[in-house]
Amino acid sequence: MPQTIAQKILSRHAGKESVQNGELIFAKVDMVLGTDVTVPLSVEVFRRMGAKKVFDPAKIALVNDHFIPAKDLKAAQLSQIMRQFAQEMDAPHFFEVGRSGICHVLLPDEGLVKPGDLVVGADSHTCTYGALGAFSTGIGSTDMACAWALGELWFRVPSTIKVEVTGKLPKWVGGKDIALYVIGKLGVEGALYKALEFTGDTIRNLPMDGRFTLCNLAIEAGAKTGLVASDDKTAAFMAQFPQLKWDPVFSDPEAAYSEEYTFDVSDLQPQVAKPYLPSNAVPVGDLKGVKVDQVVLGSCTNGHLSDFQLAAEAMRGRKVHPHTRLVVIPSSHKVMLELLDSGLARTFTEAGAVIGPPTCGPCIGGHMGILAQNEVGLYTTNRNFVGRNGHPSSQVYLAGPAVAGATAVAGEISSP
Amino acid sequence: MEGNVFKYGANVDTDVIIPARYCTSFHKEELAPHCLEDLDATFAKRVQPSDIIVAGRNFGCGSSRENAPLAILGAGVGAVVAESFARIFYRNSINVGLPILECPEAAQAAQNGDRLAIDLEKGVIRNLTRGGQYTAVPFPESIRRIMEIGGLEEYVKHRLMTNDK
Numbered sequence A: 001m002p003q004t005i006a007q008k009i010l011s012r013h014a015g016k017e018s019v020q021n022g023e024l025i026f027a028k029v030d031m032v033l034g035t036d037v038t039v040p041l042s043v044e045v046f047r048r049m050g051a052k053k054v055f056d057p058a059k060i061a062l063v064n065d066h067f068i069p070a071k072d073l074k075a076a077q078l079s080q081i082m083r084q085f086a087q088e089m090d091a092p093h094f095f096e097v098g099r100s101g102i103c104h105v106l107l108p109d110e111g112l113v114k115p116g117d118l119v120v121g122a123d124s125h126t127c128t129y130g131a132l133g134a135f136s137t138g139i140g141s142t143d144m145a146c147a148w149a150l151g152e153l154w155f156r157v158p159s160t161i162k163v164e165v166t167g168k169l170p171k172w173v174g175g176k177d178i179a180l181y182v183i184g185k186l187g188v189e190g191a192l193y194k195a196l197e198f199t200g201d202t203i204r205n206l207p208m209d210g211r212f213t214l215c216n217l218a219i220e221a222g223a224k225t226g227l228v229a230s231d232d233k234t235a236a237f238m239a240q241f242p243q244l245k246w247d248p249v250f251s252d253p254e255a256a257y258s259e260e261y262t263f264d265v266s267d268l269q270p271q272v273a274k275p276y277l278p279s280n281a282v283p284v285g286d287l288k289g290v291k292v293d294q295v296v297l298g299s300c301t302n303g304h305l306s307d308f309q310l311a312a313e314a315m316r317g318r319k320v321h322p323h324t325r326l327v328v329i330p331s332s333h334k335v336m337l338e339l340l341d342s343g344l345a346r347t348f349t350e351a352g353a354v355i356g357p358p359t360c361g362p363c364i365g366g367h368m369g370i371l372a373q374n375e376v377g378l379y380t381t382n383r384n385f386v387g388r389n390g391h392p393s394s395q396v397y398l399a400g401p402a403v404a405g406a407t408a409v410a411g412e413i414s415s416p
Numbered sequence B: 001m002e003g004n005v006f007k008y009g010a011n012v013d014t015d016v017i018i019p020a021r022y023c024t025s026f027h028k029e030e031l032a033p034h035c036l037e038d039l040d041a042t043f044a045k046r047v048q049p050s051d052i053i054v055a056g057r058n059f060g061c062g063s064s065r066e067n068a069p070l071a072i073l074g075a076g077v078g079a080v081v082a083e084s085f086a087r088i089f090y091r092n093s094i095n096v097g098l099p100i101l102e103c104p105e106a107a108q109a110a111q112n113g114d115r116l117a118i119d120l121e122k123g124v125i126r127n128l129t130r131g132g133q134y135t136a137v138p139f140p141e142s143i144r145r146i147m148e149i150g151g152l153e154e155y156v157k158h159r160l161m162t163n164d165k
């Protein structure tokens, strides 16, 4: 039977020849990700399950990212529970503050995800690693405790929606714009319970960073995962880890998709999603003149060096607008070093931006730049729900780094 | 189970169910007073044990935080009836034992303050105020087996005890 990437990866990990959409299976996982917010509850459940050891300490990742450096006493205790658990389990992939980063940037950069893998993470944006051709999806804390204890977990096999993207991307338009545009077309639940497979010449030409951004946002259309089949760009990325063996997985040409869409992006304008849903995407030109109090550059969605380069380019050497604040958050320790080495840390600082440590911080309304009552933000993050980034009356517009850079210097939503 | 309806719209996300600022706790008693705070500031004060949340499509979209179904459980809510659920919320609810029923007709018909009677075993929802009777989309067989054992936690405990790894 012809199969999609999603079906193939799930059947391999369930030890089956093939799987049917809708079928419920138990499948073995290659990596289980947890963070300072989700690990402590899992530890409690894990102990209640009577489990003593994790199935394979090298296959769990424990990442300090959400509320770190500890924003308050409770956050410090969450981190402490994770730290102690890592020690007790002798887990090699525990990432301490100062050597860590936002999980979804960190794991691929550390070589902890390979094409063809089945990855679960107690964080909804775990779908990011689909950019490497892995089946990778978000789970809850009880799920994570189960995966730690047994090395496997239940899955309902999703049908796949094929999204073909075609055309040469205009200047300033990238993975974020494609993602917001597609989510705008599909709606926030357009891909509920399903996988999204991105294909087409635009995707083949999209650099890895852009693919990570695109797959990161799959969940914002309700998808279980986003997927891009492995190709030469994937191979070039994986070449950083010559010791890793991986086996790419492709959809069969006759595989059945539940829906198919084709989008031509040759004339796509940079996209901005209005409050309070990521699906409220409109071309940036429609929002000219909306005053912005704070711009945030970073997060697991747009936290790579290339994102910061693009934002700086859009700022064109100008200073941050007097009525606006620019918060720059490198997504990992490695990206922080890249900002220093490339001189961008100085560029942003001289422009009047503040650079925070690698953390989720403002993306989740945790710390490092919370919005006050009625304030307006423009963020390169992935969610703009009510209260997500601060006071419930604050409003966040989502955009890519080019619009963010242009907006920071103009003080209002602007095209680069 | 019988309770009064608290009705909300579509896309009730996990950030309004329990804002991240309270997610430094994962105990349902501590989360409960802030349940739905940013959507309906009076909810946590008004809700009575076994009351029912009724909502539109895609309930629970957003984060993977299990704190969301826990906050709802902690508030004493007996069940959530919605037109559809976001998938991680759906998993988490099954795993922590929050009864969820996917039933577009019942969700659309019910209004704030209506009284519903729910037979969880059969998935039957009766609107005592308006007189309608509805059947929720049944859970797939294998999910029912996990639920019958008492949730994922009990399932794992059982497998570990029988050494069936």
Ligand code: SF4
Pocket (backbone or CB within 6 Å): A065, A066, A102, A103, A104, A123, A125, A299, A300, A301, A359, A360, A363, A364, A381, A382
């Ligand atoms: S950066 Fe934001 S979306 Fe990404 S993992 Fe952190 S909180 Fe979640």
